[in-house]
Amino acid sequence: MSTEFAMQIDPSYELIGARNVRVEIGGKLILDEINLKIGVGERVAIVGANGAGKTSLLRALSGTLPVASGEVILCTEPLGGLSRATIARSIAVVGADLMLPFATRADELVALGRLPHGRGPSGPTAHDRERAAAALERVGASHLAARDVRTLSAGEKQLIAIALGLAQETPILALDEPTVHLDLKHRVEIADLLVSLADRARTVVAIFHEIDMVRQLFPRVILMKSGRIVADGSPESVLTAARIADAWGIPQERAARL
Amino acid sequence: MTSPRLLVGGALLLAGVAVLAIGFGSVAIAPGDVISILARQLFGVGEAAQGAGATSIVMELRLPRILAAILVGAALAVAGGAFQSLLRNPLADPYVLGTSSGAALGAAIAILLPIGGVAWELGGVQLAAFLGALASVGLVWRVAGIGSGEERIASVLLVGYAVASLLAAALSLVMLASGANLRAIFSFLLGGLDGATWPRLAAAALPLIAATTLLALRGRALAGFLLGDEAAQHLGVDVQRERRIAVALASLATAAAVALAGLIGFVGLVVPHLVRLAVGPDPRAVLPLSAIGGALLLLLADTIARSIGVPVGVITALIGAPFLLWLLHRARTGYAL
Numbered sequence: 001m002s003t004e005f006a007m008q009i010d011p012s013y014e015l016i017g018a019r020n021v022r023v024e025i026g027g028k029l030i031l032d033e034i035n036l037k038i039g040v041g042e043r044v045a046i047v048g049a050n051g052a053g054k055t056s057l058l059r060a061l062s063g064t065l066p067v068a069s070g071e072v073i074l075c076t077e078p079l080g081g082l083s084r085a086t087i088a089r090s091i092a093v094v095g096a097d098l099m100l101p102f103a104t105r106a107d108e109l110v111a112l113g114r115l116p117h118g119r120g121p122s123g124p125t126a127h128d129r130e131r132a133a134a135a136l137e138r139v140g141a142s143h144l145a146a147r148d149v150r151t152l153s154a155g156e157k158q159l160i161a162i163a164l165g166l167a168q169e170t171p172i173l174a175l176d177e178p179t180v181h182l183d184l185k186h187r188v189e190i191a192d193l194l195v196s197l198a199d200r201a202r203t204v205v206a207i208f209h210e211i212d213m214v215r216q217l218f219p220r221v222i223l224m225k226s227g228r229i230v231a232d233g234s235p236e237s238v239l240t241a242a243r244i245a246d247a248w249g250i251p252q253e254r255a256a257r258l
Numbered sequence: 259m260t261s262p263r264l265l266v267g268g269a270l271l272l273a274g275v276a277v278l279a280i281g282f283g284s285v286a287i288a289p290g291d292v293i294s295i296l297a298r299q300l301f302g303v304g305e306a307a308q309g310a311g312a313t314s315i316v317m318e319l320r321l322p323r324i325l326a327a328i329l330v331g332a333a334l335a336v337a338g339g340a341f342q343s344l345l346r347n348p349l350a351d352p353y354v355l356g357t358s359s360g361a362a363l364g365a366a367i368a369i370l371l372p373i374g375g376v377a378w379e380l381g382g383v384q385l386a387a388f389l390g391a392l393a394s395v396g397l398v399w400r401v402a403g404i405g406s407g408e409e410r411i412a413s414v415l416l417v418g419y420a421v422a423s424l425l426a427a428a429l430s431l432v433m434l435a436s437g438a439n440l441r442a443i444f445s446f447l448l449g450g451l452d453g454a455t456w457p458r459l460a461a462a463a464l465p466l467i468a469a470t471t472l473l474a475l476r477g478r479a480l481a482g483f484l485l486g487d488e489a490a491q492h493l494g495v496d497v498q499r500e501r502r503i504a505v506a507l508a509s510l511a512t513a514a515a516v517a518l519a520g521l522i523g524f525v526g527l528v529v530p531h532l533v534r535l536a537v538g539p540d541p542r543a544v545l546p547l548s549a550i551g552g553a554l555l556l557l558l559a560d561t562i563a564r565s566i567g568v569p570v571g572v573i574t575a576l577i578g579a580p581f582l583l584w585l586l587h588r589a590r591t592g593y594a595l
Contacts, residue, residue, distance in 0.1 A: 059488075062491075062492060063491075064488060064491045064492070083494075083496075084491060084494045084495060084496045085494035086494075087494070088491075088492060088493055088494030089494070091492075092492065093489075093492040095485075095486075095488065095489055095492075098485070099346075099485075099486065100484065100485070100539075101342070101346040101347060101348055101484065101539075102342075102348060102484070102534055102539035103534070103538075103539065104484070104538065104539050105538060108539065108540060109484075109485075111540075112481055112482070112484065112485070112493060112540075113493070115478060115481060115482055115493045115494055115495070116493060116494030118478065119478075120478065121474075121475040121476070121477055121478060121542060121546075122542065123261060123477075123540055123542040123543050124540075124542075168493070
């Protein structure tokens with residue numbers, strides 16, 4: 001609760017920070033020289049070619065990928081010293097795909113977002129169910145509450161996944177390719193939803209492939225290449241033809257038309 | 259919301275079935291008499307209205323067996339439900355994964371070792387079963403690459419099957435080499451509660467009750483695993499730690515069950531699915547209700563088994579195997595379970 005208080009009084013509150021973060025997996029360099037600072041209510045898109053380190057960056061910032069050196073900051077505190085439950089109350093990460101081994105109602109699934117807020121063996125409380133229902137309503141998926149998530153379409157599943165993240169009630173909502181595999185209608189729907197979700201109480205960080213959409217909807221863009229951040233700023237300054245050509249390895253005259 | 263009520267209802271149903279099962283047998287004892295014998299012998303309540311024969315049948319022959327069925331059924335079902343949640347695998351259970359076979363091999367070696375004494379029989383066998391269960395889980399875990407993010411449902415099951423087959427063969431060899439007769443091997447492999455006497459029950463009761471209860475109460479951590487290891491971490495679960503705890507408890511529960519009753523399959527597979535059909539997949543509801551359901555299923559199966567004189571493993575297989583086939587058929591046709 002001190003988090004919310006600090007966020008309200010201090011606009012420079014450091015929600016996410018990275019200082020010289022370096023990540024290695026099996027001796028292979030995955031991320032290097034990562035420096036960034038994300039404040040309250042920002043809307044940040046992470047872009048880059050496949051293998052540029054976008055997902056690894058999200059994993060390092062949410063503590064599921066250990067850093068070799070440097071420091072990650074979450075809500076002004078060093079992430080290394082935080083418990084998993086504390087991290088889960090600060091950042092919700094919506095994965096790229098929902099795969100479930102058992103038949104699961106959408107409202108049951110979204111209620112799992114309440115896990116970090118409770119203790120002990122008992123199931124979701126009335127308050128948890130209420131928050132889960134509110135999250136479903138927020139993404140416009142209340143009508144799907146009683147459906148088995150496994151029978152939903154890709155677009156519907158993505159809405160449920162975002163509702164699961166919202167039910168966690170965290171100051172940060174991070175998403176890994178929330179519009180992948182979606183048709184245009186659902187892509188627009190999800191993008192508009194993400195824009196509306198970012199406010200004074202919630203920062204949205206998302207990995208995207210659609211540069212045109214990022215240009216229109218995200219005030220801040222982080223461009224990655226080979227495990228490094230090569231540009232960080234407004235879409236106009238980051239998504240130039242030269243940078244796009246370099247990051248994705250396409251001819252500059254072709255990149256200019258993107 | 260509904261699960262506490264289901265839990266209480268299930269426990270009452272179980273108590274009722276247990277009373278009927280105690281009365282059932284070659285010497286039939288009325289439920290009322292069973293209750294008054296139990297009340298007098300266990301709590302010192304009421305008058306001695308029944309004969310010494312009936313009292314002795316209830317207290318010495320049937321009660322330990324019924325309690326063993328309840329504890330073993332609960333342990334296997336909770337272990338199965340936990341393995342299914344942990345591995346995100348609807349076909350996982352201690353039997354399929356080879357955990358039971360590992361425990362059986364450990365227990366058999368301990369029984370056949372030329373070490374006598376009550377302490378060995380009560381503690382050593384349990385310990386050897388636990389070590390065997392852990393070793394087989396460890397082997398399946400390592401070969402199938404569980405926890406690496408690379409595991410696939412089919413490979414976990416295939417590896418489990420291979421390990422279970424290997425251990426079952428080793429079990430047969432150990433018993434043949436030791437000179438134990440084939441009938442003993444046969445009945446151990448099929449599982450049974452015939453040997454559930456008070457001393458053996460007493461030896462197994464503590465690990466059975468402790469592991470089953472602790473595991474049934476870890477549903478919150480296991481709930482996170484429904485979406486995978488990575489998502490579990492994002493939901494605040496310490497994945498490495500919780501996986502270790504759950505595997506250790508499930509192995510201990512399985513080992514204690516096997517040491518007491520041999521290899522009884524399908525209880526751990528079938529019961530959690532039946533519970534999920536009723537209350538959904540959240541392990542916080544599934545595991546405690548599976549304890550009740552497993553106890554009920556094994557109690558009923560054992561009562562049928564003793565009335566027609568076959569090992570209880572045959573009855574659970576007769577119920578469980580068709581269910582497994584149905585499950586596989588639905589998985590193949592893509593229909594959601």
